[in-house]
Amino acid sequence: MPRTRAHDADLVILGAGCAGLALAARLAEGDSGLRVIAVDVRTDYADDRSWCFWAGPDHDLRSIVHREWSTWAYQAEGEPARTHGVDGATYQYIRGADFYARYRAIIDASPTVELRLGVAAGSLRAVDPAEGGGVVVSTTAGDLTARWVVDTRPRRTVALLFQCFSGVEIDHGGALDLAALGIEPGAAGLMTGMRADADGLGFVYVLPLSATSALVEWTRFSPAPLRASAVRAGRDAALSSLGAPLGAPHVRILREEGGVLPMGRVPDPRSPRGNRFSRFASVPPAAHAASGTHGHPESIPGVVVAGAAGGALRDASGYGFARIQAWARDCADRLARGEAPVGHPPEPFVRRQMDRIFLQALRAHPERTADYFAAIARGVAPARLLRFLTDRARLSDLLAIIASLPLLPFLAQLPDRSRALATNSARRPDLVRALPRVRRAPSAAPSRRPAVQPAVAPEPTGDALEQVAS
Numbered sequence: 001m002p003r004t005r006a007h008d009a010d011l012v013i014l015g016a017g018c019a020g021l022a023l024a025a026r027l028a029e030g031d032s033g034l035r036v037i038a039v040d041v042r043t044d045y046a047d048d049r050s051w052c053f054w055a056g057p058d059h060d061l062r063s064i065v066h067r068e069w070s071t072w073a074y075q076a077e078g079e080p081a082r083t084h085g086v087d088g089a090t091y092q093y094i095r096g097a098d099f100y101a102r103y104r105a106i107i108d109a110s111p112t113v114e115l116r117l118g119v120a121a122g123s124l125r126a127v128d129p130a131e132g133g134g135v136v137v138s139t140t141a142g143d144l145t146a147r148w149v150v151d152t153r154p155r156r157t158v159a160l161l162f163q164c165f166s167g168v169e170i171d172h173g174g175a176l177d178l179a180a181l182g183i184e185p186g187a188a189g190l191m192t193g194m195r196a197d198a199d200g201l202g203f204v205y206v207l208p209l210s211a212t213s214a215l216v217e218w219t220r221f222s223p224a225p226l227r228a229s230a231v232r233a234g235r236d237a238a239l240s241s242l243g244a245p246l247g248a249p250h251v252r253i254l255r256e257e258g259g260v261l262p263m264g265r266v267p268d269p270r271s272p273r274g275n276r277f278s279r280f281a282s283v284p285p286a287a288h289a290a291s292g293t294h295g296h297p298e299s300i301p302g303v304v305v306a307g308a309a310g311g312a313l314r315d316a317s318g319y320g321f322a323r324i325q326a327w328a329r330d331c332a333d334r335l336a337r338g339e340a341p342v343g344h345p346p347e348p349f350v351r352r353q354m355d356r357i358f359l360q361a362l363r364a365h366p367e368r369t370a371d372y373f374a375a376i377a378r379g380v381a382p383a384r385l386l387r388f389l390t391d392r393a394r395l396s397d398l399l400a401i402i403a404s405l406p407l408l409p410f411l412a413q414l415p416d417r418s419r420a421l422a423t424n425s426a427r428r429p430d431l432v433r434a435l436p437r438v439r440r441a442p443s444a445a446p447s448r449r450p451a452v453q454p455a456v457a458p459e460p461t462g463d464a465l466e467q468v469a470s
């Protein structure tokens, strides 16, 4: 008779940040009865980030929404701002500290879900079914065995573009000059002061939190991750232009946040199957070898990769919070029904293609990026653009976005057959002749500029931004 092995838990969750904590809490509040252990390398939670998303008035995180805006602005440098608003939706802001506290309280009250902090997970390995099956996770607090593992640890990512940002929440004593960026009273500034150059797009993100405080971020879309010092310099310049320079007596820093988000992840051909998007980075190379998985835990039966590492972030925007929450609810419901955990649903074909073409066009013509975003904000009805940003776009919304943009740079990014179809159906043979040569794949792109090659986020050392792809 095969010897069975008692697992430490039904499910072990690796990484208890946005995704891992949400899944653990959903399982705890659903009273599934499953034994769950969530481990995280951090020893405590800090107010390290905030999350924004669009939503209606009713949802189950409503009580921790700290601030919301019914209008939001886009503005390219030197042009008037476009202020958008959509009936029934607001742009909502949740503080990291409130999110962590709420979900930790739910987990603490559960007899079957446990959060272990200060525990770093390492390699994973499958257990022979004859030995009881499941997965062994090596951790700094010893091995853990489980039937299933959901791995949300951040990983290095190869991507078409990177969204590098540095922000600071400040008390400015009422001195913030929002009008300088065309931000109307009561509005949030999503992409303001947009300025593009040969290396990418920079813009200011401003969330006025009260009459005397605001979150101000400087963001760069660039083909390779930038040094933290460069992004911080952009942030400091933005604060100065808003009349709130750091170091001034009326400006006090309340907290800081920043990161590097991949936009348009590039599949990793070395991955054996399943989620093929990136290389496992939380574990040193020696641990990959020891695990026998070549750094791809998703190749082990019973292991699911989720969160930003599992493809939760929208390619074209880097937004992922709402998608992660929806996934956590779905995954917890399935587990409660006795099913296996699932990762994030694959991006529908049309959305994936739209996002890719858009990002390729941004990479091919970084100097025009501000014009593209300004054209969309000007030419697309707010409700249509919002549906696009929140994964609910209809065909007519996609067509409206396409119609707002200059055709040639985007057609040039289509694969051959689609390009022929598009130009033929538009009955514009002149377009066919005018089109530049097709870029078949990022790696095959003409090496006119080294920046056009997909880049990989650096190891988070030295001056590089620390939050790699999370």
Ligand SMILES: Cc1cc2nc3c(=O)[nH]c(=O)nc-3n(C[C@H](O)[C@H](O)[C@H](O)COP(=O)(O)OP(=O)(O)OC[C@H]3O[C@@H](n4cnc5c(N)ncnc54)[C@H](O)[C@@H]3O)c2cc1C
Pocket: 014, 015, 016, 017, 018, 019, 020, 039, 040, 041, 042, 048, 049, 050, 051, 052, 053, 119, 120, 121, 122, 152, 153, 154, 257, 258, 259, 260, 261, 282, 283, 306, 307, 308, 309, 313, 318, 319, 320, 321, 322, 324, 467, 469, 470
């Ligand atoms: C500063 C910032 C602001 C953002 N703002 C928004 C926003 O406004 N709206 C939006 O939609 N998206 C936003 N995002 C994008 C996305 O929603 C977040 O990155 C989100 O936190 C991703 O969740 P996650 O669980 O995948 O990763 P994380 O929340 O980063 O969680 C990963 C966890 O894994 C842990 N970990 C790492 N290594 C190990 C290890 N070896 N063992 C155990 N644990 C480990 C980490 O400590 C961490 O707690 C933002 C991202 C950042 C960085």
